[in-house]
Amino acid sequence: MPGTVILAKSAGFCYGVRRAVDLARKTAVESGGCWMLGDLIHNANVVRELEELGVRKTTEPETLGEGDTVVIRSHGELKRVLDGLEARGAACVNATCPNVCRIQKLVAQSEQEGRRAVIIGEPHHPEVMGLASWCAQPLVFSGPEDVRAWLAEAESNRDIPLTVVAQTTCIRELFETSWEIIKKECTNVKIFDTICDATHKRQSEAAEIAGKVDVMVVVGDRKSANTKHLTEICMRSCPRVFQIEDARELSPDFFNGCHVAGLTAGASTPAGIIKEVYATMSEEIKAAEGKEESFEELLNQSFKTLNTGDRVTGIVTAITPTEVQVDVGAKQAAYIKLSELTDDPSAKPEDIVHVNDEIETVVVRVNDVEGYAELSRKRLESIKVWENIEQAVEDKTVMEGVVIAENKGGIVVSVKGIQVFVPASQSGQPRGADLSSMIKQKVQLRVTEVNRNRRRVVGSIRSVTEEARKAAQEQIWSSIEVGKHYTGTVKSMTSYGVFVDIGGVDGMVHISELSWSRIKTPSEVCKVGDTLEVYVIAFDPEKHKISLGVKDRSIDPWEVFMNKYSVGDVASVRIVKLMSFGAFAEVVPGVDGLIHISQIADRRIDKPEDVLSEGQIVDVKITAIDEEKKKISLSIRALLAPAAEEDSEEE
Structure with missing residues (x-):
């Protein structure tokens, strides 16, 4: 539509920034003044406002101690700084974004597990520097080129156990390209997608709008990483992109020949600045085209129109025992019934979500007359699972599940709550095998067929195992x-x-x-x-x-024998073979000796088996050792002769 300004739905404060600003304001009022270490968020206007409320700024945390209250910025802080504040008795109010806190824990845990943390992001960004301080030897890569350079440094780098995370505002393409290289080249990798969902949605939405407009305006502080990334993303799709900090930087020249403009803002940009920029852009475009549409009319156009089946993301504004109220940026009031929040009838809404949480839902009913919309998180999760299953067919993705039953013709595997039928021929088991033995086993499979309407999903375990076996065979034969x-x-x-x-x-x-x-x-x-x-x-x-x-070739059995026995020694041996002329006995593993038939008994015998049997253990005397030919002569009779002589003397 000519003269339109398309305002991004997700523009402005994210949950983490809003939370940090609210905490700082509250702390300043309750404590009569407090401190922030550097800028609480990357927005000069907000920082000035906080300073006016009594939130003083310092870059020297070592000067703070007992009696001082310090609000920790949304990007997080160096661990040694936090430890120092605690040691000096300063009271810390942690306004660090919960997403950043989660990454800090992952980085610290990686070190406890003996793994090296890999952080994909801007090395000198406060968030990344803070994350790196939670372990001893972090690896920080700005993108795939840094990853390739590190892998090329030493072959041994590929064998280091790694835990890979991302800066919350990292461009997804950079992160995915980087971890794909690491996963392919390294042998022991754990990967955590820690890019903030709000950031990803903001970037995706900005890219979509930029592809539809003549001019794109990005509002945000120039020190803000996520604002810079938004600008880079928009420049890929729109020929004219301008990054500004507030409405004063707008110029009429920006909109020459512009019929449709787009507007988005970084996560640290207040709503007031966005509205001011929106109004100014609207007036500039109207002036260029002779339009007289009011700012209020344009702003109303920016409200969402809700339809059944739409996916919407909103902020939790209130929680009652039976429902959760959500602001989705629409004219209608939106809420989620408890039954549409969870399947657990005993669960309480406040245990699942909290006020100011960002929540993604699907619209299940719209009542324009009474002005409300019903939402469901539970149904959206089910939709996402089916979409993942359908995408898995196209991408031939390997999925993991648990065998829950055997039925006629195959087995049933539960994959993310969806039942997948695996025919017996695709189970990876031999023909006629007892498939019930697979129940409760974890298996990997590929989904080969999906019919969402009939809720039918078919998969194959055999294709995964055969592929893995083929890859293993190639690896064996190549090395x-x-x-x-x-x-x-x-x-x-x-x-x-x-x-x-x-x-x-x-x-x-x-x-x-x-x-x-x-x-x-x-x-x-x-x-x-x-x-x-x-x-x-x-x-x-x-x-x-x-x-x-299997035999250990480093051991010489003859050497073992010579070190253990000499002529005249008595040994306990095992009869291993009977011949007409005597019996062979194992003295030590790998070394046999001969008991001649004349040395088996103290009397004449016709054949060795009259006295001995294979496997029998007997005591013998070593009567001769031929070291050159490695032959040993043994005698049972030599141990019996003294007793025979005594019997003869008594007689």
């Missing part, structure tokens, strides 16, 4: 080498060895490589499901075959 060690799981067993999964690829451990001891079957030393430490003996990439070993 495998002889001698490399892996921790594997026994998948199956045969008479001649076991097959071990070393991370998506199976290798075979021959029975002779399972143990230094002589064994008949692999089941003597392991079973399916056991974890084994294995190493690569040989591999063939073309045939996709890998030979693995």
Whole structure:
């Protein structure tokens, strides 16, 4: 519409700034004056107003102590400054934005967990400097270029456990590009999206308006990071963008040839300044076009028109036992019934939301006659879940859920409260497997089909597991080498060895490589499901075959034997094989000795099995050691001979 000024719905004070200003005003009145460390918010007009109310400004916190009341700014403060104020007995009123407080806790927690905090934002911004002070070795990156430079410094940087957060006013594109690089390159990363929802909405709304207008005006203090970001975002879509601090900076030249102008404001801009700029812009455009529309008419046009199904964001203004009243910037009074706030019948509204909270809802009913609108947060959350599910199909996103039931043909997985049917063929289990064993298990899946009207969702676990297995196989084959060690799981067993999964690829451990001891079957030393430490003996990439070993090759069994025994020593041995000429016995794992048939008993025997059996433990005397040929002679008879001689003498 010619001559229109489109006013952004979210322009002006955000919840955190409004809260900080209200706390400062209240504290100044109640305490008869107080202090702020630097500017409470990035707006010179508001700071001057606060100073007139008795909120004095200082840049030297070390001069404050007992008897002084200090209001901590919305951006937060350096931890050492807060600790110093507390130590000196100053009374602190914490006006730090709750979103910033949450990030401070995440940064401090990362250090407690042995992780390094990564902060994406402007390094010299007060908020970022304050966040960085909550841990010992923070990493602050202004964007993806800084991230790439840090990763290029040292290969070992990729293995450092990281916790990634963002400045509340960070441009989302910068944050997402940065964390995507970190997630791809680093091995142990936790990512928290800490960009303020109000900031994101303000930026998105500004971009949308800028694409529709001839001139875009952004109001805010020049020191304000979020105002600067709004200006940068608008400049991508609008050819003429002007950043001003108040109406005095507007010029008629701004609006030459302008038919539609846009107006938004940073989070630290008071409503009074926005209204003054709005009125001035309207008058300038009217003057340019000969229009005589009043400011009141234009302002009324800026009010929202509510329709059933609209998503609206508002501020909680009052709470009763049965409902929550919300200001959504419309002519109608808006409220949320308790039943539309939560599913919990025992919950109290004041335990869920608080006055001045920002809340996102959907309009469920509009009564223009009586002038009210009914809202629902519960239904909006349900809508968002369905939208996320539908988007997941398009993006092929991997989602996580819990198996809640088995039914005919497959299983049911709960994903964010939505029931997803997974056919048996897509469960990732072998044909005919007992799917009920999966109930209560956490699984990852891809949604393959969605019909919101029929509330039908179909997914596949197999596609995720196969993709993960394929990636793991590629990783194994790209890095495998002889001698490399892996921790594997026994998948199956045969008479001649076991097959071990070393991370998506199976290798075979021959029975002779399972143990230094002589064994008949692999089941003597392991079973399916056991974890084994294995190493690569040989591999063939073309045939996709890998030979693995378990025996510790750093140990020489013969050396172990020689260090432990000498000729004449008595040893307890295990019979491992019977031959016609005698029996072989294991002295230490990997070293056998021979008991000749003539040394098995103190009498003549026809065959060794008349006296011995495989697996039997007997005591023997070591009668000879051939170190060159690594052969050992053993004798049972040598231990029996003295007793036989005594019996002969008595007779």
